[in-house]
Amino acid sequence: MAKQYETVIGLEVHVELATKTKIFCSCSTEFGGTPNTHTCPVCTGMPGALPVLNRQVVEYAAAIGLAANCEITRVCKFDRKNYFYPDNPQNYQISQLYLPIAKNGYVEIDAGGTKKKIRIHEMHMEEDAGKLIHDEWDDTTLVDYNRSGVPLVEIVSEPDMHSSDEVTAYLEKLRTIIQYLGASDCKLQEGSMRVDVNLSVRETGMKEYRTRTEMKNLNSFKAIARAIEGERTRQIELLEAGKKVVQETRRWDDNKEASYAMRSKEDAKDYRYFPEPDLVPIVISEEWLERIRERQPQMRDEKIKRYKKEFDIPQYDAEIITSSRHMADIFEETSAICKKPKKVSNWLMVETMRLLKEYGMEPEEISFSPKNLAKLIQLTESGIINNSVAKAVFEKIFTDDVEPDRYVEEHKLGNVSDEGELLKVLQKVIAENPQAVVDYKGGKEKALGALVGQTMKAMKGKADPGMVHKKLRELL
Amino acid sequence: MDITSMTAAELGERIKNRELSAVEAVKAYLVQIDRLESDVHSFVTVDQEGALKRAREIQKKIDKEQLFGPLAGVPVAVKDNLCTKGMLTTCSSGMLENFSPAFTAEAVKKLENAGAVIIGKTNMDEFAMGSTTETSYFGVTRNPWNLKHVPGGSSGGSCAAVAAEECAFALGSDTGGSIRQPSSFCGVTGIKPTYGTVSRYGLIAYGSSLDQIGPVARDVTDCAVILEVIASHDPKDSTSMQRETYDFTSALVDDVKGMRIGIPQDYFTEGLDKEVERHIQHAAKVLEEKGAIVEEFDLSLVKYAIPAYYVIASAEAGSNLSRFDGVKYGYRTPEYEGLHSMYKKSRSEGFGAEVKRRIMLGSFVLSSGYYDAYYLKALKTKALIKQAFDKAFQKYDIILAPAAPTTAPKLGASLNDPLKMYLGDIYTVSVNLAGLPGISIPVGTDSKGLPVGMQIIGSCFDEVKLLRAAYAYEQTKIYERPNLVKKGQGEERALMEGGRENGKAV
Numbered sequence: 001m002a003k004q005y006e007t008v009i010g011l012e013v014h015v016e017l018a019t020k021t022k023i024f025c026s027c028s029t030e031f032g033g034t035p036n037t038h039t040c041p042v043c044t045g046m047p048g049a050l051p052v053l054n055r056q057v058v059e060y061a062a063a064i065g066l067a068a069n070c071e072i073t074r075v076c077k078f079d080r081k082n083y084f085y086p087d088n089p090q091n092y093q094i095s096q097l098y099l100p101i102a103k104n105g106y107v108e109i110d111a112g113g114t115k116k117k118i119r120i121h122e123m124h125m126e127e128d129a130g131k132l133i134h135d136e137w138d139d140t141t142l143v144d145y146n147r148s149g150v151p152l153v154e155i156v157s158e159p160d161m162h163s164s165d166e167v168t169a170y171l172e173k174l175r176t177i178i179q180y181l182g183a184s185d186c187k188l189q190e191g192s193m194r195v196d197v198n199l200s201v202r203e204t205g206m207k208e209y210r211t212r213t214e215m216k217n218l219n220s221f222k223a224i225a226r227a228i229e230g231e232r233t234r235q236i237e238l239l240e241a242g243k244k245v246v247q248e249t250r251r252w253d254d255n256k257e258a259s260y261a262m263r264s265k266e267d268a269k270d271y272r273y274f275p276e277p278d279l280v281p282i283v284i285s286e287e288w289l290e291r292i293r294e295r296q297p298q299m300r301d302e303k304i305k306r307y308k309k310e311f312d313i314p315q316y317d318a319e320i321i322t323s324s325r326h327m328a329d330i331f332e333e334t335s336a337i338c339k340k341p342k343k344v345s346n347w348l349m350v351e352t353m354r355l356l357k358e359y360g361m362e363p364e365e366i367s368f369s370p371k372n373l374a375k376l377i378q379l380t381e382s383g384i385i386n387n388s389v390a391k392a393v394f395e396k397i398f399t400d401d402v403e404p405d406r407y408v409e410e411h412k413l414g415n416v417s418d419e420g421e422l423l424k425v426l427q428k429v430i431a432e433n434p435q436a437v438v439d440y441k442g443g444k445e446k447a448l449g450a451l452v453g454q455t456m457k458a459m460k461g462k463a464d465p466g467m468v469h470k471k472l473r474e475l476l
Numbered sequence: 477m478d479i480t481s482m483t484a485a486e487l488g489e490r491i492k493n494r495e496l497s498a499v500e501a502v503k504a505y506l507v508q509i510d511r512l513e514s515d516v517h518s519f520v521t522v523d524q525e526g527a528l529k530r531a532r533e534i535q536k537k538i539d540k541e542q543l544f545g546p547l548a549g550v551p552v553a554v555k556d557n558l559c560t561k562g563m564l565t566t567c568s569s570g571m572l573e574n575f576s577p578a579f580t581a582e583a584v585k586k587l588e589n590a591g592a593v594i595i596g597k598t599n600m601d602e603f604a605m606g607s608t609t610e611t612s613y614f615g616v617t618r619n620p621w622n623l624k625h626v627p628g629g630s631s632g633g634s635c636a637a638v639a640a641e642e643c644a645f646a647l648g649s650d651t652g653g654s655i656r657q658p659s660s661f662c663g664v665t666g667i668k669p670t671y672g673t674v675s676r677y678g679l680i681a682y683g684s685s686l687d688q689i690g691p692v693a694r695d696v697t698d699c700a701v702i703l704e705v706i707a708s709h710d711p712k713d714s715t716s717m718q719r720e721t722y723d724f725t726s727a728l729v730d731d732v733k734g735m736r737i738g739i740p741q742d743y744f745t746e747g748l749d750k751e752v753e754r755h756i757q758h759a760a761k762v763l764e765e766k767g768a769i770v771e772e773f774d775l776s777l778v779k780y781a782i783p784a785y786y787v788i789a790s791a792e793a794g795s796n797l798s799r800f801d802g803v804k805y806g807y808r809t810p811e812y813e814g815l816h817s818m819y820k821k822s823r824s825e826g827f828g829a830e831v832k833r834r835i836m837l838g839s840f841v842l843s844s845g846y847y848d849a850y851y852l853k854a855l856k857t858k859a860l861i862k863q864a865f866d867k868a869f870q871k872y873d874i875i876l877a878p879a880a881p882t883t884a885p886k887l888g889a890s891l892n893d894p895l896k897m898y899l900g901d902i903y904t905v906s907v908n909l910a911g912l913p914g915i916s917i918p919v920g921t922d923s924k925g926l927p928v929g930m931q932i933i934g935s936c937f938d939e940v941k942l943l944r945a946a947y948a949y950e951q952t953k954i955y956e957r958p959n960l961v962k963k964g965q966g967e968e969r970a971l972m973e974g975g976r977e978n979g980k981a982v
Contacts, residue, residue: 045804046577047577047681047799048579048680048681086801270843272795273842274847278715
C-alpha cells in the first residue's frame with residue numbers, strides 16, 4: 001500500500017502598514033507615484049542621513065501583536081540585516097532579529113468545522129525595499145525608491161498548518177484582524193500582503209520534521225493553494241523516488257503551475273545582523289500599551305456572536321457583514337439610526353452585495369453614508385415609497401450617496417397617496433381587462449397579480465403594491 | 477593687526493565691534509592658506525569665492541545687527557566627512573571624490589546660523605579610519621610644527637589648519653580619538669563632547685555608536701563658545717540627547733580648589749613616552765598647586781579597550797560603508813559585467829587599503845559563528861569599561877591622562893604597522909566606548925619640538941568640570957605657535973587673485 005503523507009506548513013507573512021509616512025522618514029507611503037518622488041536623503045540611503053522611528057508603526061505592530069495574542073516585548077530593538085542589492089539603498093535593511101516587538105501568540109481558525117490554534121512564533125517591524133524596473137529594450141535596470149522605507153511587519157507562524165485550506169483560513173483570519181485594526185488593507189495582488197510558504201512533507205505519524213523548502217512569489221490565495229499542492233506533490237515524488245528534498249528557496253510560477261529553485265542553503269546569505277546603532281531601544285510603557293489596548297476594536301468573532309444575540313441576525317449573514325470591518329461599521333451605524341437591524345442586514349446582504357459584484361468592488365470601497373441607508377429604510381417602512389422604487393433609489397445611494405428623501409421628492413417617486421386617483425385607475429384597469437376579472441372570480445388567484453401589474457404600470461410604479469392588491473380585492 | 481593669530485572669540489569680538497569686517501577676516505585666512513597650504517595641505521577643498529560671498533552676506537547681517545553672536549563673521553574649516561550642501565564632501569576618499577551632498581549637516585548648519593563663514597573642507601584619514609591623516613586619497617597633511625611629521629588623525633586636517641592659523645577654528649569628528657589625538661600632535665585644543673550632545677545628522681558615519689562631532693580651536697574658551705553653538709537636541713538624530721543645560725562658557729573660571737582629579741596608574745606603563753609622561757605629571761602638579769586634589773588610581777580593563785573598540789567600530793563601519801556601491805552616487809568602475817562585478821570593482825577601486833581592512837574586519841566579526849565570540853564579547857567589554865569609569869567618577873570629578881602615548885610620529889612610520897598605529901589609540905578609545913566627554917590641551921613640547929597634549933576626561937554630560945580644569949591649567953601657560961606661522965617682517969604675501977584648490981598630489 002502506498003504511504004500516507006502529511007504536509008507541514010509554516011508561513012512568513014509580510015504586511016505593509018497603512019501609515020501615512022514611511023517608517024524612518026516623513027516621505028509619503030502612497031502607492032504608485034511617479035518614480036523617486038516620495039523620497040528623501042533617509043530613504044535613498046544618502047551619506048549622513050539618519051533614521052527616526054515613526055511611532056505609528058510601533059502602535060500598529062503592537063496592536064496586531066495584541067490581537068494575535070502575542071507577548072509584547074516591552075523593550076525592543078532594531079537590528080541591521082546586511083546584504084547587497086540595488087533596491088536596498090543602504091545595502092542593509094533595518095529590521096528586528098534579537099528583540100522583535102511581539103512573540104509567542106496564536107490565532108484561532110475554523111478548519112473544516114473544528115477550531116484550531118495556529119501559533120505565531122514572532123512578529124517584527126522592518127522597512128520595505130525599493131522596486132527594480134528592468135528595461136529589456138535598453139538592457140538596463142532602473143530603481144524606484146518610492147517604496148523604500150514603507151513600514152512592514154513580518155508575522156512568522158509555527159509549522160502548525162497541514163493543508164491549503166488551513167493556510168487559507170489562517171491568512172483570512174490574519175487579514176481580517178489586520179483590516180479590523182486599520183493597520184493595512186492586506187491586498188495580495190498589490191503586494192501589501194506577501195506570503196512565503198515553508199513546506200515539508202513527512203509520513204503520517206512521523207514526529208520529526210523533514211527538510212523544508214520556502215516558496216515565494218505567491219500573489220493570490222488561489223496561487224498559494226496551487227503552490228502548496230504542487231510542492232507537496234513534488235516533495236512526495238522525490239521521497240518516493242528515494243531522493244532528498246533540498247533546503248532551498250523556490251519561486252512559484254502560477255502560469256506554469258510549477259516552481260523552480262532560486263537559491264539553496266549552501267549559497268544562503270550570511271546577513272551579519274547586529275543592533276542598529278542609529279536608533280535607540282523602543283520602550284513600550286504600560287501606559288502606552290494600555291492606550292493601544294483601549295483603542296482595539298471589537299474583532300470579527302465577537303461581532304458575529306453579538307449580531308446573532310442582539311439583532312437576531314443569522315450566522316451566515318453575520319459572517320458576510322463582518323467579513324469587512326467597514327461593512328460591519330456601516331451595519332452598526334445604520335442600525336443605530338433606524339433601529340431596524342434586520343432590514344439593514346437585508347440591504348447589505350442582497351442589494352449591496354449585488355452591486356459590489358456588478359461594479360467589481362470590494363466591501364472596503366462602499367462609500368455611502370449610513371444615514372442615507374437609514375433614511376431609505378424609513379421611507380419604505382412608512383410606505384412613502386415602494387420596494388421597487390427603493391431599489392432604484394438605493395442604486396443612486398450606492399453610487400452617489402444621494403439623500404433619498406430629497407431624491408424621491410425631486411424625481412416624484414413617492415407613492416400616490418390620493419385614494420380617489422388610485423380608485424379611478426383601478427376602475428379603468430378592471431374595465432379594460434374583463435378576461436382577468438373573470439378568471440379571478442373563477443378562482444384563478446394568479447389573475448389578480450396581472451391586474452396589480454397593470455395598475456402599477458398605469459401608476460408609473462408610484463403606488464404601494466400591497467395597497468393596490470387590497471383595493472382590487474375589495475372592488476372585485 | 478595680525479588677524480590670523482587671534483582666537484575665534486577675539487576675532488568675533490573685533491568683528492562685532494566693527495574693528496574689522498568678516499570679509500577682511502576671510503581674506504586674511506585665504507592669504508595664510510595660500511602661504512602655507514603647499515607645505516601643510518590641511519584642506520581638500522578651499523572655497524575662496526564662496527567664502528568671500530558668504531562673508532559679504534554675513535557682514536550685511538552684522539551691520540543690520542541681525543547677527544551678533546560670538547562666531548559671526550569668523551572663518552571656520554569643516555572636516556570633510558560633514559555634509560555641506562553643494563560643496564564637495566569627500567571623506568578624503570576616491571569613492572566620494574565628486575560627491576556633493578543635497579543637505580548640510582546639523583552641526584554645520586548651527587555654525588552657519590551663528591554667522592561663521594565656512595572657508596573650506598579639511599583633509600582626514602579616509603572615512604576617518606586612521607590616526608595620521610596619511611590614508612587620505614588626496615595625499616597626506618603635514619604637521620605645522622615639523623613638516624616631516626604627521627598631524628595625527630583622523631581630524632588631522634582640521635587640527636593642522638588651526639595650528640597653521642589657516643582658519644580661526646575647525647570642526648572635527650572623534651570616533652576613537654580623532655579630535656583629541658591630532659589636537660595633541662598639533663598643539664591645539666579639541667573636545668569630544670558626551671555622546672548625544674552634538675547631532676550626528678549629516679556626519680558621514682564611521683562607527684555610529686561612537687562618533688561625535690566637536691570643536692578644534694586655539695584655546696579652551698573657543699571650545700566652550702563653539703560647543704554652545706553646535707550642541708543641540710536634534711529630532712533628526714535619534715541618539716541625540718536633550719541635555720539639562722547647553723551653557724558651557726560659564727565653566728570658564730580659573731578655580732580648581734577642591735576639585736578631585738584621578739590619574740589612572742595603568743595608563744602610565746610601558747609604551748608611554750617618558751617625555752610625554754613627564755609633561756602630564758607636571759601639568760597635574762600645576763593643577764595640584766592651584767588647589768586640586770590629585771590622586772593615582774587603578775582604572776582597570778585598559779588593555780581590553782583597543783580590541784573592543786576595533787571590533788565595534790569596524791562592525792559598524794563595514795555596514796555603514798556598504799551604501800557606497802557605485803549604484804546611486806560616488807565612484808563607479810568604468811567597466812564591468814553585471815551587478816556583482818560592478819559592486820566588486822567599484823568598491824575595490826574606490827576604497828583605500830585601510831578602509832578595506834576595516835570593512836573586512838567588520839564583516840568577519842559579525843559573521844555567523846563569530847558574532848558571539850567577537851562582536852557580543854566586545855559589547856560586553858564596552859559595558860564593563862563604562863562601569864569602570866562610572867566607578868572612578870564616584871570618586872573623582874575628572875580624570876587626567878595623556879592624549880597619546882607619543883608625540884607626532886614621522887610621516888610613513890605608522891602605515892606599515894597598522895597594529896602599532898591602533899595601539900596609539902590606547903588613551904582615547906575607551907572614552908568613546910563609555911560615551912564620555914574628553915578634551916586635549918597642549919601642555920608643552922618635547923625635545924624634538926613637537927607638542928604634547930594632556931587629555932581630561934569627564935563623566936557623562938559633565939563637560940563643565942572638564943572645561944574648568946582645562947581653563948584653569950591654560951591660565952598658567954602662554955599659547956605656543958609653530959615656527960611656521962610666526963611671520964617675519966615683509967614675509968607676508970599679498971592675496972593672490974583666484975586662490976587655488978588643492979590638487980590630489982602632494
